[in-house]
Amino acid sequence: MENNCIFCKIANGDIPSKTLYEDDMFRVIMDINPASKGHSLILPKKHFANIYELDNNTASEALVLAKRMATVMTEALGCDGFNILQNNGETAGQTVFHFHMHLIPRYKNDGVGLNMEGKGEPDYSLDDVQAAILEKM
Ligand code: AMP
Ligand code: ZN
Numbered sequence: 171m172e173n174n175c176i177f178c179k180i181a182n183g184d185i186p187s188k189t190l191y192e193d194d195m196f197r198v199i200m201d202i203n204p205a206s207k208g209h210s211l212i213l214p215k216k217h218f219a220n221i222y223e224l225d226n227n228t229a230s231e232a233l234v235l236a237k238r239m240a241t242v243m244t245e246a247l248g249c250d251g252f253n254i255l256q257n258n259g260e261t262a263g264q265t266v267f268h269f270h271m272h273l274i275p276r277y278k279n280d281g282v283g284l285n286m287e288g289k290g291e292p293d294y295s296l297d298d299v300q301a302a303i304l305e306k307m
Contacts, residue, residue: 172217177268181213195228196235201272205282208247208275212236218269220258232271239273249275253284 171178179185181197188200190210201209212235218224224232240252255272257264276282 172268175217175268177213177266177270178217181215181268191235191239195231198235198239198273205272205284206249206275206277206280208243208249208273210239210243210273212239212271212273214269219267220264220269221256222258224269228269236271236273243273243275247275250278251276253282255284 171182176185180187180199183197187197189197190200191198195215197213197215199211199213201211212232214224214228214232216228218228221229236254240254243249244252253272253274253276255274256270257272274282274284
């Protein structure tokens, strides 16, 4: 547990939350400021600030749980689609620095602003970007 981390406290039950699921590794809670009806968060009980710190076992189990939650929530809420979102770093919109995955049920015309619209033809070389990434793989 990290000092002063609100999600450590929530995940481990020191601060009450609207819990949808809990096991040894995770707690799933309802977001207090939901983007859509049912917006929830998967929190690991161990503290990882972001995806870079996450261990592989937690990473894989988080996706298995996301799949289960998406399936159950879609059936329960009758949503028309589902976004799984995960922010790393302030620039990417992260505001709580304890790894979490957003579960966002989507409804026709819900107006949720997650639009990752393309910006047209890039003004940089895709080959260069590919090469830079491949060098580090
Ligand atoms: P992010 O911007 O990806 O770091 O997401 C943080 C999310 O946590 C936001 O959607 C907040 O509404 C949500 N949040 C912050 N504090 C709480 C809390 N005490 N209980 C439930 N959700 C919270
Ligand atoms: Zn934490």
